[in-house]
Amino acid sequence: MKTVIVVGYSAWDLIFPLAETPPPDSKTEVSPMVTCGGGPAANAAIALSKLGARVRLVSVMSDDAFGRAHLTELETAGVDVSLIRTAAHSRSPLAVIRVDPRSGERRIYWERGDLPRYDPAGVDASWLAGADLLLCDSHEAPAAAVLAFAARRRGLPVVLDAGSVKAGVPELVAHCTDVIGATGFACALNGIADQREALRRLRGQGPLRVGTTFGRAGVLGLDGDGFRYVPAFVTQVVDTTGAGDAFHAGYAWSLAAGGGFAASLRCGAAVAALQCRAYGGRAGLPCATEVETLLAHGSYRDDAPPILPPRRG
Known part of the structure; x- marks a missing residue:
């Protein structure tokens, strides 16, 4: 069983x-109305746990009703919550x-609430003991950078x-071995519109492997052997909520197990596709057997789209 440390954002979702x-001035009944925990890091932590990994989550959560419910959900899913910091008298981040x-x-409408950031001074590199991989989102970059620097040195x-x-x-990018961004991230970071050139420049900033996800159009990756394209699975x-979080969980799970770049991109695509089969950012998350079957x-x-290579089998 592989151990993954996940660092980043936790929220509470209301999905309909x-x-x-x-x-205007109307009332509309919707069904099903789903409420559950959310946030890139928290979603990825639960996805990894369901895939069979041992997971520790580094995050900040409120002590309000949403935060308490989310903590219980994480514990029930088998996630180690001992590194979660609870902010008293604060409001949980909410997403409708x-x-x-x-x-x-x-479409997501969200409020961050008033949670403080995870204090980098409280991060300890010893948390990496026994870990096989570190997965971060971009919401707690200063705290994540402390662990990323130590993890890469190891x-x-x-x-x-x-x-x-x-x-x-x-700064966090420079400490990462793998940076897989949402559509537009690499372009925004480098101030250019060309997706391929943006990935080339991103890889020049420290990572060994980089990529951009395009939702149902697949993922484009770049490593030392050139560009690699993996289409989305049918x-x-x-509901596409949480698909990106699931992709990163699948990618990390494969990489932690020794999978190569192309295999890990495919694994991420498979986990993301399966997550989309139910309402909510977690209801469709697959087990390892389902991923292997797909x-x-x-x-x-x-x-x-035209910016990507033709489909490969």
Whole structure:
């Protein structure tokens, strides 16, 4: 069993399906209404635990009702919560997520709440003892950088789920072995529009392997052997909430087990595709057997945009 340390953001989600925007002064019944924990790091932690990894989560949570419910959800999923810091008398980050039932695509409306950041001074490199990999999101970059620096010196893979360019993220990038960003991250970080050139420049900033996810259009990666493209798998798409978080969990799980770059990209794509089969950022998360079955027998989508290479089997 591999051990993964996950650092980053935890929130509480309210998710509902709604195809059309209702008129003013109306009331609309929606079903199902799903409430559950969320946030890139917390979602990835639960995904990794379901895949069979031993997981410790480094995050900040409120002591309000949402925070307490989320902590219980993490513990029930088998995540080690001993490194979570609880901020008293604070408000949990909340996200209201509207899902289009026709496509599964979601729109997120969120508030961070008033949680403090994880104090980098309270981060201890000894937390890495026994770890096989470190996975970070971009929300707690200063704290993550402390562990990333120590992990890379120890020869551990350090994976960054790069959602957006926030304070401390450029410095964190330099300590990571793997940076897989959301659409637009590499371009925003480097101030250019060309996706491929942005990945080349991103790889020149320290990581060994970089990539950009394009949702249902797949993922484009770059390592020392050149560009690699993995299409998205064909699955039922009910709700895309948490698909990116699931991708990074699958990628990290494969990498921690010794998987190569291409194999880890495919594993991430498989976990992401399976997560989309149910409402909520966690309800569709697969076990290892389901992932292995999709990898062995699944088929790829064939609708990549022009910026990406043609489909590969």
